[in-house]
Amino acid sequence: MILAKTGNEAMAYAMRQINPDVVAAYPITPSTEIVQLFATYVNDGLVDTEFVPVESEHSAMAACIGSAASGCRTMTATASQGLALMHEMLFIAGGLRLPITVPIASRSLSSPLNIHCDHSDSFASRDSGWMQFFAETVQEGYDTLLQAVKIAEMASLPAIVSIDGFILSHCMERIDVLNDQDVRDWLGPYKPNYNLLNLEHPILIGPAALQDYYFEFKRSQIEGMRNALPVIKQVTQDFNQLSGRAYGIVEEYRCDDARAVILLMGSACGAGRAAVDKLRHEGKKVGMVKLRVFRPLPHGLLKKTLSGFKTIGVLDRVDAVNSYGGPLYTEITSLLYDAVEKPRVFSYVYGLGGKEFTPEDAEAVLRSVLTGKKEELVTYVGVR
Amino acid sequence: MKPRKKTWQELPCGAIIEDLSAVLENKTGAWRSMRPVWKADRCINCLTCWIYCPDSAIMVEDGKMKGPDYNYCKGCGICANVCPPKVHAIEMVKEQK
Numbered sequence: 001m002i003l004a005k006t007g008n009e010a011m012a013y014a015m016r017q018i019n020p021d022v023v024a025a026y027p028i029t030p031s032t033e034i035v036q037l038f039a040t041y042v043n044d045g046l047v048d049t050e051f052v053p054v055e056s057e058h059s060a061m062a063a064c065i066g067s068a069a070s071g072c073r074t075m076t077a078t079a080s081q082g083l084a085l086m087h088e089m090l091f092i093a094g095g096l097r098l099p100i101t102v103p104i105a106s107r108s109l110s111s112p113l114n115i116h117c118d119h120s121d122s123f124a125s126r127d128s129g130w131m132q133f134f135a136e137t138v139q140e141g142y143d144t145l146l147q148a149v150k151i152a153e154m155a156s157l158p159a160i161v162s163i164d165g166f167i168l169s170h171c172m173e174r175i176d177v178l179n180d181q182d183v184r185d186w187l188g189p190y191k192p193n194y195n196l197l198n199l200e201h202p203i204l205i206g207p208a209a210l211q212d213y214y215f216e217f218k219r220s221q222i223e224g225m226r227n228a229l230p231v232i233k234q235v236t237q238d239f240n241q242l243s244g245r246a247y248g249i250v251e252e253y254r255c256d257d258a259r260a261v262i263l264l265m266g267s268a269c270g271a272g273r274a275a276v277d278k279l280r281h282e283g284k285k286v287g288m289v290k291l292r293v294f295r296p297l298p299h300g301l302l303k304k305t306l307s308g309f310k311t312i313g314v315l316d317r318v319d320a321v322n323s324y325g326g327p328l329y330t331e332i333t334s335l336l337y338d339a340v341e342k343p344r345v346f347s348y349v350y351g352l353g354g355k356e357f358t359p360e361d362a363e364a365v366l367r368s369v370l371t372g373k374k375e376e377l378v379t380y381v382g383v384r
Numbered sequence: 385m386k387p388r389k390k391t392w393q394e395l396p397c398g399a400i401i402e403d404l405s406a407v408l409e410n411k412t413g414a415w416r417s418m419r420p421v422w423k424a425d426r427c428i429n430c431l432t433c434w435i436y437c438p439d440s441a442i443m444v445e446d447g448k449m450k451g452p453d454y455n456y457c458k459g460c461g462i463c464a465n466v467c468p469p470k471v472h473a474i475e476m477v478k479e480q481k
Binding site for chain 1: 389390391392393395397398399400401402404407
């Protein structure tokens with residue numbers, strides 16, 4: 001069915017179809033409309049969800065952890081400062097391996113106060129043990145959220161699905177939605193690994209694990225994240241069967257015979273495609289690589305995809321404040337360090353606080369990548 | 385000989401402990417600085433303390449209060465606090481070393 005939906009509406013629509021057992025959320029700003037729209041579904045009796053409006057995002061995630069530990073399919077939604085306030089609890093959900101799924105509208109962090117798009121919120125949660133998916137379009141956000149619930153449950157890991165704040169969350173797009181029954185059949189009932197409320201089989205969760213066990217548990221969690229990659233691959237393939245829409249973990253756009261490519265995540269890929277088209281029309285051998293899954297980082301796949309190019313421009317919609325290039329850039333240069341044919345890799349930071357990133361900006365970046373020369377370590381695109 | 389500790393591959397996903405015997409073996413009552421003293425003659429067996437004890441350290445047998453379990457009681461004083469004022473069957477006293 002074709003509908004006109006903003007990103008927020010599409011995410012809430014997907015949540016209605018998922019029909020989670022519990023949604024605990026802080027229902028006003030900095031949360032986006034996702035929670036508000038979902039609360040309307042609850043009020044109208046369209047879902048069976050226990051909706052828990054709490055006093056802060058910290059409490060929202062705490063309630064989600066309790067719910068997920070009790071064997072419930074659990075979701076919430078937030079953005080920006082809200083995700084930052086969840087920060088402490090994100091690590092607990094990660095360590096307990098609880099498959100909580102959270103759509104976020106990625107937005108900048110204060111100060112200065114700004115409500116617009118960048119990836120500061122999700123990147124600040126990078127090391128919390130959550131999978132992170134970035135969507136280019138509203139359609140992809142909707143599709144990815146459905147996939148993420150299944151992936152999270154199969155991999156026993158929590159998942160964040162990012163749609164770019166305002167650019168996707170508040171802009172209306174024509175999207176193709178699945179019908180409710182298909183979604184429910186496809187997801188199937190949630191079979192939790194354990195249930196804290198099962199009195200027949202008492203368990204202890206959140207034990208102390210000090211010098212002699214903490215590291216071993218973390219090592220096991222790291223392996224869980226590694227093992228999620230084949231799960232993501234399998235679920236995206238299954239989803240293709242269901243919807244006819246194919247997604248990769250790393251996607252290439254016009255990369256055959258390309259010498260220079262840009263690598264980015266999220267909605268800016270649209271501008272990237274336009275720039276590639278324009279330069280291809282001029283006969284330049286350029287392409288774009290889109291990264292959909294940031295955690296687990298598909299390093300093997302990225303190394304294979306990227307090591308054939310001469311030059312790569314890595315675009316970060318976040319800055320790590322005086323690290324050696326943008327945070328995605330440093331991961332890419334690290335994974336290419338031992339590649340046999342090492343491309344030159346350049347760092348570009350763009351679009352902080354919702355600064356527009358137009359096809360012309362993408363074109364300028366792509367032309368600079370194509371020259372194979374760059375003087376400054378990081379180019380701050382469009383900064384006066 | 386020391387028992388062999390589990391490797392990371394052998395540990396349960398998410399640090400979920402299904403064998404709870406370790407919890408019982410790990411006597412944590414030594415952390416206490418205040419001790420609840422139970423007076424059996426005053427107790428009315430309402431078991432309010434049993435409900436509120438955050439560490440399941442109130443012993444009950446056949447529906448009757450049997451006193452605090454000092455192996456695990458941390459001395460938080462909640463039992464004394466929730467004991468009905470007219471009953472006052474639990475008193476907190478300083479732990480003697």
